[in-house]
Amino acid sequence: MMRSKLMNLVPRAVATTSRQMSTATKLTTVQVDDKTGIATLTMNRPPVNGLNLELLRDIHQSIEEIEGNKSRGIILTSSNPTIFSAGLDIFEMYKPDKERIRAFWTALQDVWLALYGSSVPTAAAINGHSPAGGCLLATSCEYRVMLPKYTIGLNETKLGIVAPKWFMSTFESVLPRRLAERALNQGRMFTTEEALAVGLVDEVANSKEEAIAKCAQFIGTFAKVNPLARALTKQQLRAEELRQLEDERVQDLEKFIFFVNQPAVQKGLGIYLESLKKKATK
Amino acid sequence: MMRSKLMNLVPRAVATTSRQMSTATKLTTVQVDDKTGIATLTMNRPPVNGLNLELLRDIHQSIEEIEGNKSRGIILTSSNPTIFSAGLDIFEMYKPDKERIRAFWTALQDVWLALYGSSVPTAAAINGHSPAGGCLLATSCEYRVMLPKYTIGLNETKLGIVAPKWFMSTFESVLPRRLAERALNQGRMFTTEEALAVGLVDEVANSKEEAIAKCAQFIGTFAKVNPLARALTKQQLRAEELRQLEDERVQDLEKFIFFVNQPAVQKGLGIYLESLKKKATK
Amino acid sequence: MMRSKLMNLVPRAVATTSRQMSTATKLTTVQVDDKTGIATLTMNRPPVNGLNLELLRDIHQSIEEIEGNKSRGIILTSSNPTIFSAGLDIFEMYKPDKERIRAFWTALQDVWLALYGSSVPTAAAINGHSPAGGCLLATSCEYRVMLPKYTIGLNETKLGIVAPKWFMSTFESVLPRRLAERALNQGRMFTTEEALAVGLVDEVANSKEEAIAKCAQFIGTFAKVNPLARALTKQQLRAEELRQLEDERVQDLEKFIFFVNQPAVQKGLGIYLESLKKKATK
Numbered sequence: 001m002m003r004s005k006l007m008n009l010v011p012r013a014v015a016t017t018s019r020q021m022s023t024a025t026k027l028t029t030v031q032v033d034d035k036t037g038i039a040t041l042t043m044n045r046p047p048v049n050g051l052n053l054e055l056l057r058d059i060h061q062s063i064e065e066i067e068g069n070k071s072r073g074i075i076l077t078s079s080n081p082t083i084f085s086a087g088l089d090i091f092e093m094y095k096p097d098k099e100r101i102r103a104f105w106t107a108l109q110d111v112w113l114a115l116y117g118s119s120v121p122t123a124a125a126i127n128g129h130s131p132a133g134g135c136l137l138a139t140s141c142e143y144r145v146m147l148p149k150y151t152i153g154l155n156e157t158k159l160g161i162v163a164p165k166w167f168m169s170t171f172e173s174v175l176p177r178r179l180a181e182r183a184l185n186q187g188r189m190f191t192t193e194e195a196l197a198v199g200l201v202d203e204v205a206n207s208k209e210e211a212i213a214k215c216a217q218f219i220g221t222f223a224k225v226n227p228l229a230r231a232l233t234k235q236q237l238r239a240e241e242l243r244q245l246e247d248e249r250v251q252d253l254e255k256f257i258f259f260v261n262q263p264a265v266q267k268g269l270g271i272y273l274e275s276l277k278k279k280a281t282k
Numbered sequence: 283m284m285r286s287k288l289m290n291l292v293p294r295a296v297a298t299t300s301r302q303m304s305t306a307t308k309l310t311t312v313q314v315d316d317k318t319g320i321a322t323l324t325m326n327r328p329p330v331n332g333l334n335l336e337l338l339r340d341i342h343q344s345i346e347e348i349e350g351n352k353s354r355g356i357i358l359t360s361s362n363p364t365i366f367s368a369g370l371d372i373f374e375m376y377k378p379d380k381e382r383i384r385a386f387w388t389a390l391q392d393v394w395l396a397l398y399g400s401s402v403p404t405a406a407a408i409n410g411h412s413p414a415g416g417c418l419l420a421t422s423c424e425y426r427v428m429l430p431k432y433t434i435g436l437n438e439t440k441l442g443i444v445a446p447k448w449f450m451s452t453f454e455s456v457l458p459r460r461l462a463e464r465a466l467n468q469g470r471m472f473t474t475e476e477a478l479a480v481g482l483v484d485e486v487a488n489s490k491e492e493a494i495a496k497c498a499q500f501i502g503t504f505a506k507v508n509p510l511a512r513a514l515t516k517q518q519l520r521a522e523e524l525r526q527l528e529d530e531r532v533q534d535l536e537k538f539i540f541f542v543n544q545p546a547v548q549k550g551l552g553i554y555l556e557s558l559k560k561k562a563t564k
Numbered sequence: 565m566m567r568s569k570l571m572n573l574v575p576r577a578v579a580t581t582s583r584q585m586s587t588a589t590k591l592t593t594v595q596v597d598d599k600t601g602i603a604t605l606t607m608n609r610p611p612v613n614g615l616n617l618e619l620l621r622d623i624h625q626s627i628e629e630i631e632g633n634k635s636r637g638i639i640l641t642s643s644n645p646t647i648f649s650a651g652l653d654i655f656e657m658y659k660p661d662k663e664r665i666r667a668f669w670t671a672l673q674d675v676w677l678a679l680y681g682s683s684v685p686t687a688a689a690i691n692g693h694s695p696a697g698g699c700l701l702a703t704s705c706e707y708r709v710m711l712p713k714y715t716i717g718l719n720e721t722k723l724g725i726v727a728p729k730w731f732m733s734t735f736e737s738v739l740p741r742r743l744a745e746r747a748l749n750q751g752r753m754f755t756t757e758e759a760l761a762v763g764l765v766d767e768v769a770n771s772k773e774e775a776i777a778k779c780a781q782f783i784g785t786f787a788k789v790n791p792l793a794r795a796l797t798k799q800q801l802r803a804e805e806l807r808q809l810e811d812e813r814v815q816d817l818e819k820f821i822f823f824v825n826q827p828a829v830q831k832g833l834g835i836y837l838e839s840l841k842k843k844a845t846k
Binding site for chain 3: 156157158159160161162163165168176177178180181182184185186187188264268
């Protein structure tokens with residue numbers, strides 16, 4: 001909050017050397033194009049943008065910063081050339097620290113509430129694979145442009161995990177119920193082409209630059225729209241899902257804590273981490 | 283109610299000179315085809331069928347009349363050659379009279395409750411542009427046939443207004459959630475062709491006569507259906523949306539009154555009216 | 565329950581002469597393919613698989629048996645070469661016995677709760693016509709494969725009946741709202757081709773064997789999915805509809821009893837039965 005207030009004191013045109021200005025936390029970058037007024041929020045946590053406590057807090061802070069700096073919209077993307085976000089960082093859930101795991105889940109709730117409920121137009125430039133939590137971030141935006149040959153989906157059931165209700169309702173707000181249910185049960189990962197066919201993504205672009213340009217074009221469709229009326233309209237449309245989590249934040253946290261501490265879940269995560277290590281050493 | 287009771291005393295075959303009978307209030311016409319038993323409800327308030335208090339009351343009364351005269355269905359259309367309805371009459375909202383504005387909004391609620399909840403089959407022959415309130419009327423019907431080269435949509439955000447929840451739920455009952463949300467945020471007007479592609483209208487016709495014939499054909503699909511079972515089925519399917527407004531009529535009215543009296547809204551309406559005047563004098 | 569416990573004591577490989585094992589109640593057959601672990605539940609009540617009290621109880625018992633015997637999934641089909649199920653047996657509703665009619669409706673509720681809420685993957689091999697209650701069973705499954713030249717739909721309004729809310733919500737979980745509402749109002753029966761086009765069925769097969777193979781293929785998509793995570797995911801997705809009936813079982817029963825005893829409904833059923841007799845004697 002401090003940061004975003006300071007930012008507002010700096011006139012936009014002055015703050016940029018080229019046509020962009022930028023603030024960086026450790027794990028995210030925010031660049032506001034002063035021509036279009038659109039902010040690009042880049043996730044930058046090598047190697048795979050695993051959503052750990054720090055990255056989630058930085059994403060949350062960046063969204064609040066953008067909301068505060070009067071940007072015209074948010075484009076969410078990744079600095080990684082092949083991965084948008086690999087989803088929740090499994091190291092946060094495997095043999096978790098009692099305090100940290102609570103902060104981690106709370107930060108995830110904060111990110112979703114801020115992104116799904118954002119008052120400005122939001123779009124995802126999906127420049128790489130986007131499983132699980134990565135898909136949650138992308139589907140929380142209003143528009144999705146994806147690069148070819150990647151995959152996206154909520155594959156929780158394949159990892160032996162159950163996605164929380166708000167992951168599911170976000171997914172169901174994009175896909176028809178019949179397809180959403182089937183994909184969630186299957187833990188299905190869609191290729192870019194499949195995602196386009198069912199409407200899980202809206203457009204395909206051949207480069208990150210083109211993806212960002214198409215996202216900017218979508219945000220541009222609101223140029224002649226009253227921003228306050230737009231924000232209130234979006235809020236009203238998403239009120240039910242937002243209120244549901246707001247009302248059940250504590251129960252949702254306790255449910256996750258209980259679940260993640262089940263021996264079977266811990267065992268499953270252990271096996272999964274072992275398989276990742278083997279892959280890495282090949 | 284009085285009128286519709288009197289009507290029922292007149293045998294249908296006798297009352298018509300040609301094959302149609304007709305009752306007219308000042309701003310609507312009801313013609314019942316005595317061959318098909320289908321009532322055509324025509325909005326007739328020059329120049330653009332702006333929905334003011336009187337037109338809304340006449341539409342409401344006409345729907346009740348049709349429900350009472352045992353018609354087989356309702357076809358809603360316009361006497362204007364290029365406009366179905368331009369939506370809510372802005373003169374009702376700009377510098378409003380304290381009593382009249384309440385009666386106006388209440389009449390709009392009445393029309394929607396009667397049309398969306400109508401026990402008989404309903405279809406709209408959309409023979410002209412259909413923005414905002416015009417789109418609400420069309421989407422409250424069960425079927426839509428539209429003429430080419432017109433536009434339809436809930437463009438409230440472009441006017442700096444927020445559509446009430448029941449406008450949105452009506453719209454969402456026709457379009458997939460993802461498309462409905464985006465269009466509502468954008469205040470998007472769909473061309474006839476675009477509306478057909480996404481399912482916002484069901485058919486395109488090349489003339490008003492053809493549109494009415496196609497609406498009659500749709501209503502004809504219920505010929506072998508038990509009318510009471512049909513009415514109860516429709517009621518059950520639409521119960522949630524209807525109940526929501528019925529439960530919140532007072533709050534919905536107060537919310538509108540509060541909103542419309544905001545200085546920013548009044549200013550916006552003033553600017554809009556000024557731009558209409560300039561257009562008219564060109 | 566007894567039966568299914570006994571079954572579990574018999575090692576699967578030993579219990580089969582060919583590659584299938586089978587238990588049969590009077591009106592259903594359950595065959596578990598010991599290669600795939602998938603159970604085929606066949607309705608077998610000549611002449612048309614009319615859902616009477618006994619068939620419903622046998623279907624319910626068979627589902628519970630399959631859930632208990634650790635099968636990998638359920639394929640629901642019919643032994644009749646041209647009819648999947650003709651729906652609720654009208655003889656249960658025409659001049660009903662006071663006790664039996666309550667048991668009948670309760671058994672129908674049990675079947676739906678067990679099938680719609682089943683923890684294992686479910687698919688319907690629709691090898692014949694599937695009106696009303698037959699369509700309910702098919703749409704309660706997660707996947708549908710249908711043979712050509714048959715029809716499927718909830719045609720209650722054509723019979724002067726109103727489908728209960730849970731029939732409708734099951735139907736709406738498969739079709740887009742706009743199409744579901746229209747079809748329910750019309751009592752529309754879809755041909756196989758029409759059903760495929762709107763997504764009411766997922767695939768077409770040219771023989772019962774092929775339909776069952778395609779259902780098995782669908783169930784096979786869960787091979788690498790954690791069964792518990794899958795069951796909890798499905799349960800969460802279907803929780804609202806399931807809870808609604810569970811919460812309103814008694815009211816739903818009383819509503820049906822009241823409705824079925826209306827003179828107009830009894831008269832309608834009588835006329836319908838008379839027409840069936842005439843058809844049969846032609």
